Amino acid sequence: MTKQDIRQQIEGYAEIQAEIEVLRKYAHDRRADRGTVDRVINLLHPKELKLTVSEIIEETASSKTFRLISADGYLPPFQAGQYINIFVNLAGIRSSRPYSIASSPSQTAYYDVTVRRVEDGFVSNYLLDEVTIGNSLTSTSPAGLFYYNPLFHGNNLVFLAGGSGITPFMSMIREVTDRGLDRNITLIYGSRDPDDMIFKDELEDRAQRHGNFTFIPVISEPPPSYSGHTGFITAELMQKLLDDVKDRMFYVCGPEEMYTFCLPELDKLGMPKKRVRQEVFGPPKDITMEAGWPSEVKKDDTFEVQIRGGKTIPARADEPLMISLERAGITIPTSCRSGECSLCRTKLLSGEVFQPRGVKVRKSDRQFGYIHACMAYPLKDLEIML
């Protein structure tokens, strides 16, 4: 006897076969569904956005807002606080940088990204100096994890912003005030100089018009006549400004130093991890200053990186591997460039890299030798597989 035979001896077998015949007779024609999956995905998470600069707004002496519209008519929705990673071809190198969207998600006719001049800013300074109205750019679709989650953030939010770290908060503030959402926001905005605060006028205006939004600038290098809060965003100051910190959710976004300073201050306030959200901020200014950096490797040491099945390229110790790859004309997928999104996950076949703390590499990826190239610094010659 064969197995086929016993199948046919199962009680009910013939009835089901008859059902199958009926179903096949009246079968849906799946040719009609072609492309459905891609259509659905492209409305929410298209792989790439083709953008056109429609307007450039001078914000402060050092910053501009680029208003970006879609070249093909559609921009996907995003959650206030998310960024797009903008690609540029510059001096023969294709690279990218993530920029938070500052405009409100209530409309997607355009995305605003606000860019501030930074020392040696490869992409930022190019955008500020070279890009003009009508220029085309490409980017990823909106991504990132720095946004309001109603499931556990509560309704009392405190935003700690430093410098251009205001941009994701701007989107959140605009959304909450424009849509009249039931959330209280206190923005504590640190700046060196009161005149170089991006969005200052608009923030003052919104604070005046909306009872649920409070705007508190804190100036670290105030002019002699300055009458507002000065210094840094300390635990003491926060305690004074916020009568009760307990049920608040703190969000932190700013330059590297901001985290180094503010996170311990939040600890002093007794804020548990679950009440503090922080945006990621890209490679540190000087990786060799990070805890755990091996002292025998110097900043300008250069190593060879062999790509399996491809070429061998040079890579500086103090530059993320992703940048060395880009310099050599190899662009790998990326979105956050801060070690978080894992798109640049790369297999390290041999050699050793330094990955600063906080790079989000999965446990088993560590075990099997995967690195996040955007935040991995070579310490030896490497062999990698792309």
Place this chain on the structure above:
Amino acid sequence: MPDYDVIVIGAGNGGLTASASLAKRGAKVLLLERHNLPGGCATSFIRGRFEFEVALHQLSGLGTPEQPGPLRGLLGQLAVLDKIEFTEEDTLYRTMVPGEFEVTLKADRTEIIAALKEKFPDEADAIDKFFDLVWEFCMQMVSIFFMRDPEASREKYPIYCKYAIKSSKEVLDDYFKSPFLKLAIASYWGYVGLPPSRLTFMDMAMLLWAYTEFKPFHIKGGSQALSNAILDTFIKAGGYPRFNCGAKKIIISDGKVKGVITETGEEITCDYVVSNASTISTYMEMLDEKYVPDDKLKMLGSRSVGPSGFTIYCGLDCEPQDLGIDVSTQFISLNTDIERQFASWRTFDRPEMCGMSCYDVADPDFSPAGACQVAVINLQFADHWLTIPPSQYADVKYRYAQALLDIVEKVYPGFGDALEEVDVSSPITHLRYLGHPGGGFYGFEKFAKDSNLFIPPTSGIDGLYFAGAWAGMAGFQPTLESGVSAAKAIYRKMNK
């Protein structure tokens, strides 16, 4: 000479085991994956200090080294047993109707029976008889299909032939009176995605029997560790993985598979293709229409896409016991009406049930010290999700998630206050990451008519093979096995 012997499309469970098996047997294999990492469903992602397990709740079929199950043998042959560690769970699950009923079933037949008898003393006899039936049925099924008894017949295997495709509801109704008892026994229905009225007895019985006999397991480092380990075997055996590179077309010439065109337009030749993509997208998107056999077109249209899911990945800033969570797997229902719960998978109505997996109960190292993670899940079909305007998607997602968290809060007060990281996946998320129609991680619905008793395993195209849930049963063990089966079929053919 073609560029490769075999091209495998998709690095999900089935694609990974197919690739690794073939490479280990000396075939030249290219593995294409659209995403940047292997695993498909079998993956993880990091939020804050948590690495969230995406899909694996309880690994079946592994067994212990002393009493190995079929999966242990398979993973041993793929040389992955030494690379990863498994965590055994001593409990199948706890079934709860808050305020009304609760029972915990250990992964041991005697203890299951004792626990049920304690709750339902009036039905003690029926409980004994039912478990005799389940075990006898499964032993017969094992003899027929796993031991391949050449003399299998209705006379020799009457229990199997009588019950295999009967509805589970019919059998449960025959044996039991209490709706709570029926709910407790049928609790694994969500693992197949069908309520007892449509779930075959064979599926319900095999789940209970196999999880009890071979114990539920989880993996240190989560299912991503398993995916990474299988890929490691593949690479070490000389295989070529290529990530961030999807397959667009399968090239056919003279009625035979000739190669694959990638999404970047590169044409790569081969003699065999294993598709770990859905059968629907393989036939409808990757093959030219003229090569799709009429019979297959009818088959695809006569079957319905199974459910996707809605999962809330919760990172908590406390140990499981601080909230009173003491079992890994729990099924919470607000009532005993499974049929109605199944119907609600097609709506945004307030959910009346959820599953809860807390991986830290069996593996305290799963999350950082002082923290734990819980996946709260309810299955959902995708259709109603596709009707939401994109701009409202996030709001709808959060609303549905809140309703599920409300159920958990009833059982574990304080759960919401302990949340430190939360992310949510919906059918749209699964559609995006898997590329499957309807985000269906179980493939087609698993009615009796969709079992391998009725569906021929062949693709109808010379050189094309399938692996994964669309081509057989769903879940980790079956999909891992499906890739090995496809590899064996190809290997046999290559050596003819």
